[in-house]
Amino acid sequence: MRIGIIGAGHIGSTAARLFTRAGHEVALSNSRGPDSLASLVRELGPRARAATVDDAARFGELVLLAIPWRTPEGLPSPELVTGKIVIDAMNPYGENFEIINLGDSTSSEEVAKRLPRARLVKAFNTMLWTRLRDEGRPNAPLEERLALLVAGDDVDAKRVVSGLIEQIGFAPVDTGSLREGGRRQQPGSPVYGQPLTRAQALELTSASRYEPEPPGATA
Numbered sequence: 354m355r356i357g358i359i360g361a362g363h364i365g366s367t368a369a370r371l372f373t374r375a376g377h378e379v380a381l382s383n384s385r386g387p388d389s390l391a392s393l394v395r396e397l398g399p400r401a402r403a404a405t406v407d408d409a410a411r412f413g414e415l416v417l418l419a420i421p422w423r424t425p426e427g428l429p430s431p432e433l434v435t436g437k438i439v440i441d442a443m444n445p446y447g448e449n450f451e452i453i454n455l456g457d458s459t460s461s462e463e464v465a466k467r468l469p470r471a472r473l474v475k476a477f478n479t480m481l482w483t484r485l486r487d488e489g490r491p492n493a494p495l496e497e498r499l500a501l502l503v504a505g506d507d508v509d510a511k512r513v514v515s516g517l518i519e520q521i522g523f524a525p526v527d528t529g530s531l532r533e534g535g536r537r538q539q540p541g542s543p544v545y546g547q548p549l550t551r552a553q554a555l556e557l558t559s560a561s562r563y564e565p566e567p568p569g570a571t572a
Contacts, residue, residue, distance in 0.1 A: 354517075357413025358382065359406055359429060361390055363482035364442050365419035369393075371489065371521040373400040382409035384420070384427055410434055415513065417477070418443055422460055423453065425467055435470040438510045442477035444540050452540050461504070461535040474505040474514045475535045476525075479545050488548070489522025498524040500554035502544060504534025524551040528558045 354377045358365045361383040369379045378400045381390050387403035394401045402412075410416050410429035415438045420427040422443035445453040445460040455463065461475045477485070479502050490498050501523040505511045515525035528534035538544065543557045 354378070355380070355412055355414045357404070357409035357411070357416040357429075358419060359409060359416065359427065360419035361393060362419065364477060364485070365417065366393060367482050367486045368417055368419065368442075368477065369397055369401060370486070372517075373397050375491075375517075375520040376400075377517075378402075380404040380409040380412040382406045384424075407433055410437075413437065415440065415517075416471075418464070419477070421446070422464075423447055428464075428467060431468050431470065434468055437471055438507075438513055439468060439471040439473050440477060440514055441473055441475050444478050446540070459532060459535040459539060461531050465531065472505075472507045472510040473531060474503060474507070474510050475531060475538055476501060476503045476514050476518070478502075479538050479542075479547075481546060484548060491520065491522035493522070495519070495524045496551055498522060498551065500524045500526045500549045500551045502526050502528050502534075502538045502554060502558070504528045504531055504538055506531050524554075526551055526554040526558065534558075 356372050356377050356379045358369055358381050361381050369381055372379050380402050382404045390403035394403045406429050410433040416434055417440045419442045422445045441461045441464050447453050465473050501518045503511050503525050518525040528537045537558045
């Protein structure tokens, strides 16, 4: 698969390493331009290339968003991701790491408004990047792997993202729709930042146990 990655910080660069290791091609981009990514691309090897944001979006059959949520100007042009699976790995933090109050909305619903024709999937947003880097176990049974959560309204898009998660050594757990599932994955939720098995994640995100915060809450 060709994967465009928007953002080359901890999550973006870690995902690039995992994806290339699994045999995929990646085009990495950031706000500073392709030249700033030369050493990282050399390290990743022949399956990686540096690109502008829009060129990475053009390149990818699937696109990963891993920039600060508060900088929507860093997103690719909406028409470049029309019909494509887009993974939203962003969380609604402000500059001082405070959670931005979105009222009754969720961060991925706001991203969907900015990229209205993308097949948006919320994933890669709950796990600490060092755990993502170090704790994948591709050869272990799914039940013995750490869980990575997936939310979205497009069933087939979630299936593709879940397959990618399995390839890099984690167990995908579907938390539901972009609205309700995305809320279950947001900062302050019981699963956020926690190293959970698949069974534990399913238990914590089940509709019977999860009680979403009221509109206007910030945790």
